[in-house]
Amino acid sequence: MLPDYLFQKQVWFNLQKKIFNSKKVFLLLDYDGTVIPIKKYPSLAILSEKTKYLISNLTNHPNIFVGIVTGRSLKDIMSIIGIKNLCFAANHGFEIYYKKQKWIHPDAKNIAPKLKQILADLNRELKAVEGTYIENKGLSISVHYRNVKPKYVPFIKRTLKNVTSLHDSSLKLTSGKKVFEIRPNIEWNKGQAIIKILKLQRAMGKSIIIFIGDDKTDEDAFRLLPSGSITVRVGRNKSTHARYYVRSFLEVHQFLKEIIFVRKKGRQKNDWQS
Ligand SMILES: [Mg+2]
Known part of the structure; x- marks a missing residue:
């Protein structure tokens, strides 16, 4: 099935409603090509102050859980991002870190x-x-x-x-x-790592799960996440398992800002209340 454009009027209206009505938002993000554009060398892929501020804002929000799911090593991604309260699934999920607890796939x-x-x-x-x-x-x-x-x-x-x-x-x-x-050569991928995180956080049920990625390895997550999750691929791709797509990392930023906005509304009274 072809993914829908996330900001298409009706699609976006329904998504806002869904994000508004959920008890908690579990937001998982790939890093390179999703949060920041792909750079000539991986070491150039630093986070701008503006984007750092945006991610900090998300993590500071009550009832938004934020995780970065990346192929980079844990050490590397933690030093690039430098934001507390974030969960990391690094090395394609072989290393998971949250609140000073580190897990490495035993095999x-x-x-x-x-x-x-x-x-x-x-x-x-x-x-x-x-x-x-x-x-x-x-x-x-x-x-x-x-x-x-x-x-x-x-x-x-x-x-x-x-x-x-x-x-x-x-x-x-x-x-x-x-x-x-x-x-x-272990049957383990970004999708399985995210599911492990979600289970540890008891996220299944009334929460909404959002995952955004741009590459082949993100497809495992698009495929494995429970139906009803908001899966988003950066760039239009016919063979994706994601339900939605955005055109570029700039639209990812837009989406992240909108999530904060919608959740702020969620704490006030609003006509979406059901
Ligand atoms: Mg990527």
Whole structure:
């Protein structure tokens, strides 16, 4: 089914009503390409003061729970965002952090030493390919090729396949926007991580669940979240499992502002009251 444009008049009216009437809002956000535009290098993807303010406003609101669900490592995303009261599902959900409690997927822990070896191999094998950026994320490795000449991309992919296959079936190779990733070959993804968070927070029932993402790995969450959730993909994509789409990260910001606005109304009297 094609997703609906979130700000289409009737669609948006119904969504506002839904957000207004729910007891609590559980808002889960991907980071790169969703909260901020994709940058040439991941290290440039810092949060502007304005966006930081917007996210802080959401987290300070009673009855809005905010979580960031990202492929980045926990250390990385926490240092970029620097906002308290946020929940993080990092490394595609292999690491979860909330209120000083940290959880790491037990099977992923064992793979860290293998990844260390692979990292050394990759640094050696891909040294000559200009523009490659290899990122060590502890429980996974990302190889970014946004700045690599297209003719070298198959070589990178082949090298990754070779290096990964040397280490039995405990690792798998996945891809995203201009990035290859080596991850633990464990049946675990952003969607399962979000469900774990929601269960811990006893979110099922009267709450409304919102998840916004822009890439392949976010599809697992679009697919797995309970029906009735507001799932939003950034950018129009026919093959998405998301129910809605927005055109860009700027419309994500717009949506976040509207959530605050609608919830503020929720604390006053309003004609949406049912
Ligand atoms: Mg993304």
